[in-house]
Amino acid sequence: xxxxxxxxxxxxxxxxxxxxxxxxxxxxxxxxxxxxxxxxxxxxxxxxxxxxxxxxxxxxxxxxxxxxxxxxxxxxxxxxxxxxxxxxxxxxxxxxxxxxxxxxxxxxxxxxxxxxxxxxxxxxxxxxxxxxxxxxxxxxxxxxxxxxxxxxxxxxxxxxxxxxxxxxxxxxx
Numbered sequence: 001x002x003x004x005x006x007x008x009x010x011x012x013x014x015x016x017x018x019x020x021x022x023x024x025x026x027x028x029x030x031x032x033x034x035x036x037x038x039x040x041x042x043x044x045x046x047x048x049x050x051x052x053x054x055x056x057x058x059x060x061x062x063x064x065x066x067x068x069x070x071x072x073x074x075x076x077x078x079x080x081x082x083x084x085x086x087x088x089x090x091x092x093x094x095x096x097x098x099x100x101x102x103x104x105x106x107x108x109x110x111x112x113x114x115x116x117x118x119x120x121x122x123x124x125x126x127x128x129x130x131x132x133x134x135x136x137x138x139x140x141x142x143x144x145x146x147x148x149x150x151x152x153x154x155x156x157x158x159x160x161x162x163x164x165x166x167x168x169x170x171x172x173x
Contacts, residue, residue, distance in 0.1 A: 020064040024071030043101040069167035085170030122165040
């Protein structure tokens, strides 16, 4: 099978950037009393197909997310919301996706079940996503390696905290 032409590849590669930009225009719920509604309304999963996004530079993706954060910040001001709000992005390695959301919480109170660390820079998070050759897939050798260390894993879990980039988009900090 012949791959896409340079013109087609350019169209495919722009899809991820388009999806990121569209997040700023999607429905937005800011309900401090109902975090579930915020999560369900404001959380987006962004993936890339085999040809879709791999040659993108991290700088392009970072710029798209920063522009989206600015758009959400403007929408929140226009809505007259007068509270704390945070736009945040993380790489869900198990799903092979970049995810983003907005919540009426400060960065230290994001609605994750596990531990997370607020990252100063979005670039390394995006680079991890772009470097994933098989998003959402764990290779057999890695599974075999994990089986051999099952006893150690069960007694000493060393799960690195999820890295999450945040941007303040509310009217108060």
